[in-house]
Amino acid sequence: MLTLALLALLFALLWDISHGYNSYFAKLGPREAALAEASHGAAFIVLPVLMLPRFGGVLPTWSLLAALALMIWGGLGLFKGAKFSVGWRDPKLIARAALKIALAVLLFRAIDARQFGDVGPLFDALLPLLGWWLLITGLTKLLLVLRGFPAAPWDGDPPDPQHGDAGFANPGAAAKGLGKK
Helix, strand or coil: CHHHHHHHHHHHHHHHHHHHHHHHHHHCCHHHHHHHHHHHHHHHHHHHHHHHHHHCCCCCCCHHHHHHHHHHHHHHHHHHHHHCCCCECCHHHHHHHHHHHHHHHHHHHHHHCCCCCCCCHHHHHHHHHHHHHHHHHHHHHHHHHHCCECCCCCCCCCCCCCCCCCCCCCHHHHHHHHCCC
């Protein structure tokens, strides 16, 4: 029964990822979509490493192969997202990433203090998973945004050209008058 439930969950996750992500990323700008793809890829690399030792005893034997496939897929997403997420250091994106990290820290503190009470074994497993998801995606986004260029020196208007509005000159046309006599 547990094996069938895990297979159904895996199929539902893959279906949701393949169909839901496209519409989710379409609503974001290109840089935010790349940051989201990179941070989700990093989470898909780290979460199986964190969860397999904890739940490996009750999972079926093929779960290691599923985790490896998820980690490879996450690595590809991280690489692709990091490649296309280069840009200016945006304070809005930095604040969002810092907020995700702060929420993860608060969730871990609440779990340690047993503020949720006895919520059952399912939520005891899902709350740390949510905390790790927030922490990993927040840290990945923060690091990718901070590796970008410093803040743009202008306020929405692009700077003037450094050398004026001179056109592009053809050196061959200028050298015609220097021919041999």
